[in-house]
Amino acid sequence: MELLLLIEMAAPFVADLQLRWPLARLTPQHADAVRIVITNGSTGLSAQQMDALPALQLVCCYGAGYENIDLQAAQQRGITVTHAPGVNNATVADHAMALMLSSARALPLLDRAVKAGQWLGHRTARPAVHGKRLGIVGMGNIGALIARRAAGFDMEVAYHARHPRPDIAYRYVGDVLELARDSDYLMLACPGGPATRHLVNKEVLDALGPQGFLVNIARGSVVDTTALIEALQQKRIAGAALDVIENEPAIPPEAAQLDTLILTPHISGRSPEAQQAQHDALLYNIRACLEGQPLRHVLTLS
Structure with missing residues (x-):
C-alpha cells in the first residue's frame, strides 16, 4: 500500500x-499501488490525477x-x-478578529515605526472597532463564530449567504454589494471555488468605501487581487488584511509596498490544538479505510 502526500505537513x-504505516510511501514512485491520497482544498485532486x-x-x-x-x-x-469539518473553526475565527483589529489599528505599521524611533510621528488617531458595522460574507460555522466574537465588541453584525439562516439573529443581506455599502468592516468567510471567484x-470595494476595511480568511480566489491593490493604492478603501491571496504563496510585487495591507501566510486554522484534531481525523479515516470500517465526514455530490 502506498500513501501519497500532496501537501505540506508538519514533520x-x-x-x-x-510510524503507524511503515510500508507507506509519501512519494508516487509506484502509482499503481497508491490507495490513499492526502490533499487539501487548495491543492485538490483532478480527474486526470x-x-x-x-x-x-x-x-x-x-x-x-x-x-x-x-x-x-x-x-x-x-x-x-x-x-475534516470543524476542527479549526474557532482558531480561524480568532485569527479573523486579530486581522481586523490589526488592520484597523495599524499594528504592524506602528510596531515598525516605534522600533525605528518614530514614536511621536505615528501617534495619530486610528479607527475603532467597537460599535462599528461588520458585514460577514458566509454564515457557516466559522462565520457564526466570528459574529459571536464581534458581539463582544458591540459590533452591529449583518451577513450575506446563499440563503438566510432562520436560526441566526443577525440581519441578512441578499446582495454582497449592499452588504459592503452598509459595512465598516467586510469579513470574508465563504467557500472558495468557481461560484465565489x-x-x-x-x-x-468601491461600495465598501474609503473608510472601510476588508478581511479575508476564506480563499484567495474570492477577491480580485488586482482590483484590491488598485483600491488600496488609490485609497478607495482604508485597509485590508488577508490570510489568503490568489496564487499563494506568490504575492504581487505591489503588495509589499502597501502599509495598508496586512498579509499572513494562510495560517488562520493553525494552532496546536486544531492541527492535532485535524491529524486525528485523518488517522481515523486512513485506519477505517484499511480495515474496511465506516468513514467519517464523507463528501457526496449535493
Missing part, C-alpha cells in the same frame, strides 16, 4: 504517519476545504472523499 505528523492512480480508494482532505477536488470524477470512479471586485 512530526509526517513521522507519525510513517485520479486516472493516474488506478488503485486509489480514498482521498483525505487535510482540513475542511475541498473546492479543488473533482467530486464527480471521484464518485464515477468509486473513490471516497473525506474531509472574484465575488469581491472593484464594484464591491
Whole structure:
C-alpha cells in the first residue's frame, strides 16, 4: 500500500504517519499501488490525477476545504472523499478578529515605526472597532463564530449567504454589494471555488468605501487581487488584511509596498490544538479505510 502526500505537513505528523504505516510511501514512485491520497482544498485532486492512480480508494482532505477536488470524477470512479469539518473553526475565527483589529489599528505599521524611533510621528488617531458595522460574507460555522466574537465588541453584525439562516439573529443581506455599502468592516468567510471567484471586485470595494476595511480568511480566489491593490493604492478603501491571496504563496510585487495591507501566510486554522484534531481525523479515516470500517465526514455530490 502506498500513501501519497500532496501537501505540506508538519514533520512530526509526517513521522507519525510513517510510524503507524511503515510500508507507506509519501512519494508516487509506484502509482499503481497508491490507495490513499492526502490533499487539501487548495491543492485538490483532478480527474486526470485520479486516472493516474488506478488503485486509489480514498482521498483525505487535510482540513475542511475541498473546492479543488473533482467530486464527480471521484464518485464515477468509486473513490471516497473525506474531509475534516470543524476542527479549526474557532482558531480561524480568532485569527479573523486579530486581522481586523490589526488592520484597523495599524499594528504592524506602528510596531515598525516605534522600533525605528518614530514614536511621536505615528501617534495619530486610528479607527475603532467597537460599535462599528461588520458585514460577514458566509454564515457557516466559522462565520457564526466570528459574529459571536464581534458581539463582544458591540459590533452591529449583518451577513450575506446563499440563503438566510432562520436560526441566526443577525440581519441578512441578499446582495454582497449592499452588504459592503452598509459595512465598516467586510469579513470574508465563504467557500472558495468557481461560484465565489472574484465575488469581491472593484464594484464591491468601491461600495465598501474609503473608510472601510476588508478581511479575508476564506480563499484567495474570492477577491480580485488586482482590483484590491488598485483600491488600496488609490485609497478607495482604508485597509485590508488577508490570510489568503490568489496564487499563494506568490504575492504581487505591489503588495509589499502597501502599509495598508496586512498579509499572513494562510495560517488562520493553525494552532496546536486544531492541527492535532485535524491529524486525528485523518488517522481515523486512513485506519477505517484499511480495515474496511465506516468513514467519517464523507463528501457526496449535493
